[in-house]
Amino acid sequence: MHQWKSAVVSAVVCLLTLAAIPLSAQDSPDAIDAIDNSLLEPLELLEGSIDGPPPPAPPDIISRDDRGGVTLRAIRLSDPLEVDGKLEESAYRRVPSIDGFIQQEPREGEPATERTEVWVFFDKDNVYVAARCWDSHPDRIVANEMRRDNRNIFNNDNFAVILDTFYDRRNGFLFYTNPIGGLYDAQVTDERNTNSDWNTVWDVKTGRFPQGWTVEMMLPFKSLRYKPGTSQIWGINFRRIVRSKNEFSYLTPIAAAFREGGLLKLSQAATLVGIEPPVRSLNLEVKPYATGGVRTDLTDDDPFSNDLDGDAGFDVKYGVTRSLVFDFTYNTDFAQVENDEQQVNLTRFSLFFPEKREFFLEGQGIFNFGGRTTRRGGGGGGQSDMPIMFFSRRIGLDDGYGVPINLGGRLTGRSGKFTVGTLVMQTDDLADTGIPTTNFAVARVKRDILRRSNIGFISTYRSETFDEDIGGSHGSNTLFGVDGNFTFLQNLDINTYWARTWTSGLTEGDTSYMGSVRYGGDRYGAEIQHLKIGESFKPDVGFLRRDDIRKTSAELRFSPRATSIPTVRKFNFEGKYDHVENTRGLVETEQGQLEFRTDLENGDFFRVQYTRNYEYLAEEFEIADDVFLPIGGYDFQNLRYTYRFGPQRPMSGFVSFQHGSFFNGSRKEISYFGRFEMTRQFTLEPRISQNWIDLVQGSFTTTLLRLRADYMFSPRSFIGALLQYNTSNNSFSTNVRFRWEYRPGSDIFIVYSDGRDTTFSGFPQLENRSLVVKVTRLFRL
Numbered sequence: 192m193h194q195w196k197s198a199v200v201s202a203v204v205c206l207l208t209l210a211a212i213p214l215s216a217q218d219s220p221d222a223i224d225a226i227d228n229s230l231l232e233p234l235e236l237l238e239g240s241i242d243g244p245p246p247p248a249p250p251d252i253i254s255r256d257d258r259g260g261v262t263l264r265a266i267r268l269s270d271p272l273e274v275d276g277k278l279e280e281s282a283y284r285r286v287p288s289i290d291g292f293i294q295q296e297p298r299e300g301e302p303a304t305e306r307t308e309v310w311v312f313f314d315k316d317n318v319y320v321a322a323r324c325w326d327s328h329p330d331r332i333v334a335n336e337m338r339r340d341n342r343n344i345f346n347n348d349n350f351a352v353i354l355d356t357f358y359d360r361r362n363g364f365l366f367y368t369n370p371i372g373g374l375y376d377a378q379v380t381d382e383r384n385t386n387s388d389w390n391t392v393w394d395v396k397t398g399r400f401p402q403g404w405t406v407e408m409m410l411p412f413k414s415l416r417y418k419p420g421t422s423q424i425w426g427i428n429f430r431r432i433v434r435s436k437n438e439f440s441y442l443t444p445i446a447a448a449f450r451e452g453g454l455l456k457l458s459q460a461a462t463l464v465g466i467e468p469p470v471r472s473l474n475l476e477v478k479p480y481a482t483g484g485v486r487t488d489l490t491d492d493d494p495f496s497n498d499l500d501g502d503a504g505f506d507v508k509y510g511v512t513r514s515l516v517f518d519f520t521y522n523t524d525f526a527q528v529e530n531d532e533q534q535v536n537l538t539r540f541s542l543f544f545p546e547k548r549e550f551f552l553e554g555q556g557i558f559n560f561g562g563r564t565t566r567r568g569g570g571g572g573g574q575s576d577m578p579i580m581f582f583s584r585r586i587g588l589d590d591g592y593g594v595p596i597n598l599g600g601r602l603t604g605r606s607g608k609f610t611v612g613t614l615v616m617q618t619d620d621l622a623d624t625g626i627p628t629t630n631f632a633v634a635r636v637k638r639d640i641l642r643r644s645n646i647g648f649i650s651t652y653r654s655e656t657f658d659e660d661i662g663g664s665h666g667s668n669t670l671f672g673v674d675g676n677f678t679f680l681q682n683l684d685i686n687t688y689w690a691r692t693w694t695s696g697l698t699e700g701d702t703s704y705m706g707s708v709r710y711g712g713d714r715y716g717a718e719i720q721h722l723k724i725g726e727s728f729k730p731d732v733g734f735l736r737r738d739d740i741r742k743t744s745a746e747l748r749f750s751p752r753a754t755s756i757p758t759v760r761k762f763n764f765e766g767k768y769d770h771v772e773n774t775r776g777l778v779e780t781e782q783g784q785l786e787f788r789t790d791l792e793n794g795d796f797f798r799v800q801y802t803r804n805y806e807y808l809a810e811e812f813e814i815a816d817d818v819f820l821p822i823g824g825y826d827f828q829n830l831r832y833t834y835r836f837g838p839q840r841p842m843s844g845f846v847s848f849q850h851g852s853f854f855n856g857s858r859k860e861i862s863y864f865g866r867f868e869m870t871r872q873f874t875l876e877p878r879i880s881q882n883w884i885d886l887v888q889g890s891f892t893t894t895l896l897r898l899r900a901d902y903m904f905s906p907r908s909f910i911g912a913l914l915q916y917n918t919s920n921n922s923f924s925t926n927v928r929f930r931w932e933y934r935p936g937s938d939i940f941i942v943y944s945d946g947r948d949t950t951f952s953g954f955p956q957l958e959n960r961s962l963v964v965k966v967t968r969l970f971r972l
Contacts (some may be wrong), residue, residue: 240424242360243462253289259444261461263289263427265311265318272312272319274409276372276396286310288323292431292440297760297792299447299713303440305403307350307431315469318410320352320366324431326403331435333839334370335868337903338911339932340387343866344373345451346838348434350406353379353454355426356417357514357605360458361643363426364391364415370404371871372397372906380556381676382455382643388552391415392935392969395906412468413971416604419513421467428460434839437760437794448682448713458643474510475972478936479503482524484963506550515604515611520550523587523596524965533917533924535880535893539812540736544584551583554603557612558583558635560649561674561688561705576742576771577722578703579734580649580672580690581633586616586732589626595619597628610637610645630654631732643678649690651732656694666695668731684709692729701725716748716765726774740779742771763788781805794837803828806854815919818889820854827852841868856886872903894918907932916949923947923955936969 243260247253252264266286273280288308294301305326312319326332326348336343347369355363361382367375374395377387391414398405417423429442430453439445443461445453453459483501488494504522511517531544546552560580587596599616612635620628630653637647651670672690679685686707693700707720726739746767753759764787771780781804788798805826812820829851836843844865851858862880869875878897884890894916901911908931916923929941942963947955 240358241462241464246464250287252287255291259293261443263311263461263463265313265463265465267465267467268312268314268319271314271317272321272407272409274319274394274396274407276398276405276407278321278323278398278405278407282312283310283321286312289442292429292442293444294438294440295445295447295449295453296437296439300444303431304436304438305431305433305440307429307440309429309442311427311463313466316411316413318354318412318415318466320406320408320410320429322350322406322429322431323400324348324350324370324403324405326433328435329399329401329403332370332404333434335841335871335874336369337371337373337872337906338901338909339374339906339930340376340390341373342375342387343838344369344375345432346434346843347373347432348404349432351430351454352408353426353428353430353457353460354410354415354463355457355460356415356423358418358424358426358462359605359608359639360426360460361639361645362610363455363457365454366393366395366408366410368395368397368406368408370397370399374906378554378556379455379457380559381645382457382678383452384556384559385455386552386555388547388549389555390549390552392971394935413474416514416516417468421470423464423466423468425463425466426457426460427463428454428457430454434794437792437837437839446681446713448711468513473972474513476508476936477505477970477972478508478967479505480524480965480967482963482965484961487957487960490958511602512604512606515602515606516554518550518553518601518603519599520596521598523550523599525549525587532913533895533897533915533920533922535882535895535917535919537814537882537884537893539808541734543734543736546583548583548587550599551586554601554612555583557603557610557637558633558649560635560647560672560690562676562684562686562707576724576736576740577705578690578724578728578730578736580670580730581635581651581732582734585653585734586631587618589618589629594621594626594629608639610639610647611635627655629656633732641677644676646673646675648673651730653731656731668692668694668729670730670732682711684711690728690730692727692731694727694729694731701727701729703728714750714752716746716750718744718746720744723774739773740771741774742769744769758792759789760792761790763790777807777809778805779807779809791837794839796835798831798833800831800833801828802831802851814854814886815884815889815891815893818886818891820886820888825854827854829853829858836865838866842866853884854886855888856884856890858885859883873901875900892918904931918949921948921950923949934969936971938965938967940965 241262244254244256244262246262247264254262268282288310290306290308292303292307294303308323310321333347336347344367349367349369351365351367353363353365363379365377365379372395376391377385378389379385392411393414394409396407431440443459445456445459449456481503486498486500487496502524504524507519509517525548534542536542558581563577563579587594595618597617597619601614603612614633616631618629620626632652634650637645639645649672653668656668670690670692672688674688677685687705689704691700691702703724705722707718709718710716722742724738724740728738748765750761750763752761767784769782772778782802784800784802786798786800788796790796805824807824808820808822810822814820829849831847831849833845833847835845846863849860860882864878867875876899880895882893896916898914901909903909910929913926924946927943931939933939945960946958948958949955
């Protein structure tokens, strides 16, 4: 009975959220049908809605103004294009191309040194984007990555398009390719957050000609979300990277201050008119799956070996409107997900591992709160102390145990100026561990204000939380928070939030709040932030690295361009300072860092970092097996040297070395992360990290070895292996994955995994092993 009560509470949270959001007349089904049957508005009636020059009058397809604004006109085709990368259809001869790309790097505002021609077409089902990329030195084209969604595509020569289908100048869909047809797609939220794990159905083919390479992309309307109506205004931009020159160019002027994130700046993008989506039709996707395999687990209380296993389930995606999507999942399975990459943890805080499970990836950026993202790195990811209020890895993973997900639903999308994300999930119990059936609910709403800003709230609910320390579960947990994210001028960002949690039967709850101001110019940069996390603040559907703190941070940067030194593009001088004390005023952490970096024209860089730390341990800290640091304060400092070999090299990557004091002793570390291009289809990516720690209480070493090997049969088929050895947790693991996307959106996976314990001498002892075959089939109705 308690489970059903929890499920009802979860559903009520999400329904109340939706009730608070007024659906615009355009989002009601009746209004959609009426609009879909209306006549296309004359282009001159759209001019008042366009942020840029007026639409080009036929036969012109592009207009520009003296501020750098661009408006394009898409051309309707009566017959579909044959997507083969050859650009041989008559449309390419009849319709003039779009060109005039402008450099962002290395010489901001100057014309691109290599010509790029682009066409935008559409028919009743698809949008087509084609490009002819001229290159005066085609022998220098860098193209060595075909893995789906691998960020190394960015390190190749590449062409990208971003579509702002709601024309809100802040959110969009991003599509990349390179000269060998690699596929990369992503969702962009608020001009800053990129969800590269999002996948949709689309296709691309590339080709070569004596002076360069060509691109043809097919983007189905069903794969996009957009406003209702046949008269559409979208935002659009294109980027071309010529990797041999490290030259970045765009259709519209993009400031060098935006760096690699320039393509995300939809407020600076062009305007696209003339697109006519199909009339309303059933927008339904059903994706069943079936799995079968054999498993061994020798760590279980009741060990088993070579047990046969099989299962089935399905996902459903339904377009409630063209901008709101409902997802439903039953008996969710994640057998195809790659293992987490091992990390060495020499701190007393939790490590962050990003979400990789497909069901949770679409619309992930909607749930970002207070400027914090759930991906490693940007926006405070990785080692940031800022809490993540909703972290989907808390669903289906509990205290290191994988917990089956029975069913779940999610509604994401837009309604007028509102962005909505709601989610309800139920996980099964694990009787042998004490983990109970648990219900989860999340509601997130943001409203666009001003030109590039938003305000919003988030609420999360968890019916029970398993706590291994108390040998059972404590009561339900609820969180509520409000946030504001403001962008002014070109490079000024202000983020703030306030949140509170309540946990029944355990604590009365506590609050957390944050405020930050960041200026990110090309030559100068600065940021200041203050964060407070209460001692009893517990986001049980989120991620919290540390609690009971008040943290103040500051950062200053000076980045002059070396115009008089031919081999150097930019210098970077940066200083950072963090001051962390608990809520009673005791200083726990203080860190100052100075950095000098030199970026070379060939893509290499060299960096030196000096860091001075103070850490206070309020309780004994076991930093390694049987090595305990006593209570007290510790001052230590170190130097780190890093050199990166540019991505245009067949052998690229990072090598670094650091040395200095560490708590009451010393530390040396050497690490290497590289990429070897054996052929265009076969790559090796080794990672080596070795620490030598010498403390008063004892000495120890940590070794982390990782080897990723990938062979790409085609952009939609590959086999990859990930081997990891980590002495800090005495583990050796193997993960081998074969993936064949035999048709867009439908896959066959064959996955082998094993984990071994290296504690004992001799060959590592097997702990668990599995071989799983998974088949999915996408039906689009």
